[in-house]
Amino acid sequence: MPTDTFETELRAAFDDIAAGIPDAAAARVAEHRYAPRSRRRVVIPAACVAIAVAGAGAGALVLNRQSSHAGRAAHAGTGAQAPRVQLIAQVRKAVAAANGDMFHAVSTAAGAPRGERWASADGSRLHIAVFDAAGTKTEDILYVTTSPGHVDATVVNDANHTWSQESDVLPPVPAGATPAQGPAVAKNVAQGPTSAAQIEQMLVADGFTKTGTGVVDGMATYTISATLGDTTIAIAVDDSTNLPVHVHIGQPANPSIVDSSIQWLPVDQSLLTLTPPAGYTHVANADAS
Amino acid sequence: MTNKRTRDARRQFDAFVRDSTSGLVRTAYLLTFDLAEAEDLAQETFTRVAARWDSIRHMEHPRAYARRVLVHLVYDGASRRARWRAELSAATHDDARGFEPADRSASAPFARIDDMTVLQRALAALPEVQRAVLVLRYFEDLTEAQIADLLGCSPGTVKKATWRAMARLRDTIEAHSTGCADHAPATR
Numbered sequence: 446m447p448t449d450t451f452e453t454e455l456r457a458a459f460d461d462i463a464a465g466i467p468d469a470a471a472a473r474v475a476e477h478r479y480a481p482r483s484r485r486r487v488v489i490p491a492a493c494v495a496i497a498v499a500g501a502g503a504g505a506l507v508l509n510r511q512s513s514h515a516g517r518a519a520h521a522g523t524g525a526q527a528p529r530v531q532l533i534a535q536v537r538k539a540v541a542a543a544n545g546d547m548f549h550a551v552s553t554a555a556g557a558p559r560g561e562r563w564a565s566a567d568g569s570r571l572h573i574a575v576f577d578a579a580g581t582k583t584e585d586i587l588y589v590t591t592s593p594g595h596v597d598a599t600v601v602n603d604a605n606h607t608w609s610q611e612s613d614v615l616p617p618v619p620a621g622a623t624p625a626q627g628p629a630v631a632k633n634v635a636q637g638p639t640s641a642a643q644i645e646q647m648l649v650a651d652g653f654t655k656t657g658t659g660v661v662d663g664m665a666t667y668t669i670s671a672t673l674g675d676t677t678i679a680i681a682v683d684d685s686t687n688l689p690v691h692v693h694i695g696q697p698a699n700p701s702i703v704d705s706s707i708q709w710l711p712v713d714q715s716l717l718t719l720t721p722p723a724g725y726t727h728v729a730n731a732d733a734s
Numbered sequence: 735m736t737n738k739r740t741r742d743a744r745r746q747f748d749a750f751v752r753d754s755t756s757g758l759v760r761t762a763y764l765l766t767f768d769l770a771e772a773e774d775l776a777q778e779t780f781t782r783v784a785a786r787w788d789s790i791r792h793m794e795h796p797r798a799y800a801r802r803v804l805v806h807l808v809y810d811g812a813s814r815r816a817r818w819r820a821e822l823s824a825a826t827h828d829d830a831r832g833f834e835p836a837d838r839s840a841s842a843p844f845a846r847i848d849d850m851t852v853l854q855r856a857l858a859a860l861p862e863v864q865r866a867v868l869v870l871r872y873f874e875d876l877t878e879a880q881i882a883d884l885l886g887c888s889p890g891t892v893k894k895a896t897w898r899a900m901a902r903l904r905d906t907i908e909a910h911s912t913g914c915a916d917h918a919p920a921t922r
Contacts, residue, residue, distance in 0.1 A: 451900070452872060458853045459873040463760040470769055474776045475755040481747040481787035646781070 478590075533653050533669065536680075539687035540645045547712045550692075552637035552705040558583070560637070563716040568640030570717045587719035599719045602731040608721035609731035637705030638692055644680075653680070661691050662706075676702075746791050751780055754797050758804060764869040765808050767858045779804045801874065805866070805884050856906040864899035867892055 548564040559576040568590075575584040585601040601608045638644050648669075656670040656679065665684040670677060681691040692705040721727070758779060762772035782803050783790055790796050857865060863885075870881045878896070882889040 451904070454853065455868065455900075455903070456872045458857060459764060459869065462764060462854055462857070463873070466760055466763055466769065466772075468756075470763075470773055471756040471759045471776075474759055474773050474780065475751050477777055477780075479747065479751065479780050479784040481743050481784045481791075 532655050532667075533648055535687045536653075536669065536682055536689065537645055537648050540641050540648070540689065543641060543686075543688055543709045546641070546709040547716065548639075548641045549708040549710050550637050550639070550705045552703055554703045562637075562639060563710075563713075564640040565712075565717055566641060568642045571639055572716055572719060585719055587717075599721070600731040601719060601721050601725065605731075606722075606725045607728045607731040608725045609728050611730070637694070637703050638689075638707070641709075644689055644692075647678075653678075658684075664690060666690060743787060743791060747784060747787050750783075750791070750796055754800060755780075757797070758800060761801065761869065761874060762804055762808070764857075764873055765805070765862070765866055767865075775804060775807050778807055782807075802884060805870075808862075808866070809885070852907055852910045853903065856903045859906070860899055860902060864895050864902065867895045868899050871896060 546566070548562075548566070548568075550562050552560045552562075558578070559580075561574045561576065563572045564570065570590070571588040573584075573586045573588070574582055575586075577583050581603075583602070583604045585603065587599045589597050589599075591597055598611045599608070600611065638647070653669040653671045655667055657668045659666050659668060659681060661681045661683075666681040667684055668679050668681050670679045672678075677695050679693045679695070680689045681693075682688065683690050688709055689707050691707060692703075694703040696702060755776065758776045759772055762775040762779075763769055766772055766775065779800055783796070783800050790799050793799055857868070860868070866885070867881055870876045870884065871878070876884070878889045878892045882892045885892065
């Protein structure tokens with residue numbers, strides 16, 4: 446057979462193989478919520494504070510890697526992902542195993558209200574509570590992903606007793622964001638990791654390595670860190686469970702931008718729903734920030 | 735202004751994912767012959783592209799960039815990297831010894847490929863580098879120079895890897911054909 450013919454057969458073989466790949470495979474990949482970044486994704490801390498004080502929304506960092514591994518989830522037990530550092534693999538495994546639990550985080554950041562959040566295992570339901578400097582809750586927001594890339598939000602404003610319902614807001618972006626990238630509501634709040642799935646993805650993507658040990662809330666921990674540009678992310682991991690318990694995000698100019706304490710709790714559906722209290726007024730936009 | 739720019743970027747990215755996912759998963763599968771891994775690699779590719787989307791979206795061929803990311807992800811697996819380097823190194827040593835692939839004529843007769851499954855199996859059994867150059871050459875339609883640039887080797891190395899892969903495929907197919915003829919039922 447002439448070479449040309451063989452090459453034609455080869456092309457046909459590749460096409461046949463490719464044609465045999467189920468559409469669902471591509472669909473699974475496309476379904477995930479990727480978060481394209483703009484140039485202004487990293488805002489210097491001073492700017493964050495200034496923006497927050499101005500009431501225009503705080504911005505800090507973007508760690509918006511969401512979703513678990515499509516292929517692993519769909520083909521558990523088949524194939525092999527590229528080997529990674531064993532320690533990080535342990536953390537990922539623990540996070541994946543804890544994915545049936547509810548993710549709970551409390552985040553603080555200079556110049557931004559304290560944020561507390563609860564997320565379902567896959568991050569599709571995310572409840573954020575915003576607290577003022579005195580510790581009083583000022584706002585409740587529930588984000589519900591209705592389909593890939595589409596997020597509805599219910600906002601309850603405790604400061605002026607109003608509530609609103611918004612459709613197709615931008616997905617909540619963890620760890621703060623520029624106003625343009627962040628959700629349409631709850632901009633002015635310290636934002637850290639939002640779900641187990643997001644942490645798992647972060648561990649895959651950002652080249653974490655072990656950088657030390659410590660004690661967090663009486664628990665022996667080890668620290669894994671990664672650097673993205675001039676931003677450092679340090680995750681304290683419970684030595685006994687391999688689950689992250691604290692995430693610290695810093696930059697040289699401001700070593701403490703966002704600190705998040707993380708708990709892994711049994712699922713409490715009441716925290717993943719939000720009903721406006723009786724007597725609150727329905728408005729077009731109850732966003733307080 | 736920034737909001738509009740971000741929304742535009744988001745829309746462009748969504749369209750890019752929508753248009754290129756299928757092709758990327760297919761290429762990833764042909765490179766790995768592991769569907770789960772192919773999906774993971776495609777997802778990781780989009781994640782990385784998303785991280786630089788503001789720059790990439792202005793490129794003439796964003797998909798080419800994504801393909802480059804994908805190939806590097808495949809290449810970057812530690813065990814793969816070791817194997818790929820060994821294979822590329824072997825090709826380089828062949829260069830040094832003056833190995834001439836042309837000593838096996840490209841127009842040598844082959845068994846007719848009647849059974850594509852045999853070819854598919856042979857492709858799956860190829861060393862990864864050899865399969866990669868074939869995928870990039872005959873599925874992605876890249877030139878040898880483009881493949882060399884992607885893999886970080888010389889065009890000559892790509893040429894030899896291609897030749898080796900083709901030779902191995904032909905041997906496999908011929909062996910299969912011969913085996914079939916030897917064991918063919920008399921009534922056939």
